[in-house]
Amino acid sequence: xxxxxxxxxxxxRGVGVVAPFDFALDRELWRWVPDEVSxxxxxxxxxxxxxxxxxxxxxSEHETLRDGVRTLIAVSPEAVAYVCTSGxxxxxxxxxxxxxxAMTRAGAVPAVTTSGALLEALAELRVRRVALVxxxxxxxxxxxxxxxxxxxxxxxxxxxMGLTRHIWKVPYRDVAEMARRAVRAAPGALFISCTNLPTxxxxxxxxxxxxxxxxxxxxxxxxxxxxxxxxxAVGPYQALIDPAAHGGQVLPDLPDxxxxxxxxxx
Numbered sequence: 001x002x003x004x005x006x007x008x009x010x011x012x013r014g015v016g017v018v019a020p021f022d023f024a025l026d027r028e029l030w031r032w033v034p035d036e037v038s039x040x041x042x043x044x045x046x047x048x049x050x051x052x053x054x055x056x057x058x059x060s061e062h063e064t065l066r067d068g069v070r071t072l073i074a075v076s077p078e079a080v081a082y083v084c085t086s087g088x089x090x091x092x093x094x095x096x097x098x099x100x101x102a103m104t105r106a107g108a109v110p111a112v113t114t115s116g117a118l119l120e121a122l123a124e125l126r127v128r129r130v131a132l133v134x135x136x137x138x139x140x141x142x143x144x145x146x147x148x149x150x151x152x153x154x155x156x157x158x159x160x161m162g163l164t165r166h167i168w169k170v171p172y173r174d175v176a177e178m179a180r181r182a183v184r185a186a187p188g189a190l191f192i193s194c195t196n197l198p199t200x201x202x203x204x205x206x207x208x209x210x211x212x213x214x215x216x217x218x219x220x221x222x223x224x225x226x227x228x229x230x231x232x233a234v235g236p237y238q239a240l241i242d243p244a245a246h247g248g249q250v251l252p253d254l255p256d257x258x259x260x261x262x263x264x265x266x
Contacts, residue, residue, distance in 0.1 A: 010035075010036065011036070012036060012037065012038045013036060013037050013038070013078055013229055013231075014037070014038050014039075014040055014075055014076060014077040014078060015033070015037060015038070015039055015040070015077055015078065015079050015080070015081060015222075015225045015226070015229070016039075016040045016041075016042075016069065016072035016075070016077035016079070016080040016081070016107070016109070017029065017039050017040065017041045017042070017080070017081050017083050018041075018042055018043075018044065018065055018068035018069060018072075018080065018081070018082050018083065018103070019041055019042070019043050019044070019083045019084065019195070020043065020044050020055075020059045020083075020084050020087065020196075021043045021044050021045060021046045021047070021059070022051075022196065023043065023083065023084075023195065023196055024168035024196060025168055025195065025196060025198060025218065026039075026041060028198060028199075028200050028218050029041075029083065029218055029221075029222060031200050031234075031235065032200070032218065032219060032222035032223070032226075032233045032234060032235055033222060033226070033233070033234070034226075034231060034232070034233075034234050036231075037226065037229065037231065040072050040075050040077055042068050042071045042072055043068075044059045044064050044065075044068060045064065047059070050164040050165055051086075051136065051137075051140070051163065051164045051165060051167065052136075052137060052139065052140060052164060053086075053090060053139055053140055053143060055086075056084075056086035056087045056089075056090040056140065056143075057087075057090055057091075059084060059087045060082075060084065060087035060088060060090060060091070060099060062098070062099070062102040065082060065099060065102055065103050065106070066102055066103065066105070066106035067106075068082075069103050069106040069107040069111075070106055070107065072107065073107050077107075077109060078109060078110075078228065078229050079109055079110045079111070079112065079225050079228035079229060080103055080104075080107055080109055080110070080111045080112075080225075081111070081112050081113070081114075081117075081221050081222070081224070081225040082099060082103060082111070082112070082113040082114065083114055083195045083217075083218070083221050084113070084114055084195055085114045085115055085118070085144070085193045085194050085195055085217045086136065086140055086143070086144070086193075086194070087113075088113035088114050088115035088116060089115040089143060089144055089147035090143055092146070092147060092150055093119075093147065093150050093151055096113055096115050096116050096147075097116070099111075099113050100112065100113060100116060110228040112221065112224045112225050112228065113221075114195055114217050114218075114220065114221045115147060116224070117220040117221045117223065117224035117225075118148075118191060118215070118217070118220050119148075119151050119153075120220070120224050121215050121220040121223065121224070121240055122151075122153055122189065122191075122215075124240070125188070125189055125213050125215075125239060125240065125246070126188075127153065127187075127188040127189040127213065128152075128153055128154060128188060129153070129154045129155075129156040129186075129187045129188045129189075130148060130153055130154070130155060130156060130187050130188060130189050130190065130191050131155070131156050131157035131158065131182040131183045131185070131187040131189070131190045131191070132144060132145065132148070132155060132157070132158045132159075132160075132182060132190075132191055132193060133158075133159050133160070133175065133178045133179050133182050133190065133191070133192045133193065134158075134159075134160045134161065134192075134193040134194060135160070135161040135163045135167045135170060135193075135194050135196075135197050136160055136161070136162070136163065136193070136194065137160070137162050137163075137164060138160060138162070141158060141160040144193055145158060156183075156185045156186065156187035156188075157181075157182045157183055157184055157185045157187055158182055159178040159179075159181040159182040160178075161174070161178065167194055167196040167197050168196045168197070168198060170197055170198065172198065172201060172202045175192060175197065175198070175199060175202050176202055176205070176206060179192065179206050179210065179214070180209075180210075183210055183212065187212065188212065188213075189212055189213040189214070189215060189239075190206070190210065190212060190213070190214045190215070191215050191216070191217075191220075192214070192215070192216040192217065193216075193217055194217055195217040195218050195221065197216075197217070199216035199217070199218065199219065200216075200218070200219075200235065201236075203215075203216060203219065203235075203236070203238050204236040204237050204238050207237075207238055207239060207245070213238070213239035213240060213246075214238070214239075215239075215240050219233070219235070219238075219240060219241075220240070223240055223241060
């Protein structure tokens with residue numbers, strides 16, 4: 001069979017991703033990415049610590065991130081993303097900037113972090129009051145509130161789950177319930193934190209119900225990284241990535257989001 005007419009695979013552009021060792025949502029990241037872009041993932045070394053402030057500090061040490069970036073350079077990514085919310089806000093605004101600088105020096109490519117991408121997304125949406133949903137303990141959640149406030153954005157409401165493990169197993173119904181609890185003070189947007197918390201399918205439904213932009217950790221990270229490539233994230237109708245939705249249009253009410261079978265979350 002002659003396949004010479006195929007001409008080989010299409011050229012691919014790359015985004016390098018450094019994720020914590022326990023990150024379980026590789027497939028969710030890929031869903032935000034257009035066909036012409038590839039993700040190249042590496043993980044930080046394992047440490048025997050539950051999700052909390054100590055773990056956030058350990059997985060965001062500069063040398064750890066520099067090592068992660070160096071492992072990706074052979075495949076020539078055009079940008080590198082550190083996909084961890086708590087690891088990128090635990091040092092405050094200055095700490096997040098220092099993480100980006102350390103990653104850029106290690107790979108000579110633009111670098112983004114999840115928490116930096118959050119602030120970038122809030123600025124894009126012109127939001128000055130945000131509600132927060134997290135799967136974290138109270139102490140980690142308070143650190144996120146402090147990070148957002150330090151950046152000049154008011155926290156208008158907050159709900160957290162108190163989890164220290166297996167965050168990727170949280171069903172969409174629990175995410176939606178926490179979102180409803182967090183938005184009672186009329187925020188300008190809702191942020192659902194943690195890159196290990198499934199959110200992709202629930203965002204457009206929550207935007208339709210709550211009538212405000214709803215953004216999540218994986219969404220803003222991929223959106224910001226792809227911006228460095230001059231391209232856009234893909235996904236269902238939502239304010240951050242769809243110009244029509246950003247313009248203030250909303251969808252009609254949609255039915256409840258079905259639960260995702262556990263085997264699809266892992």
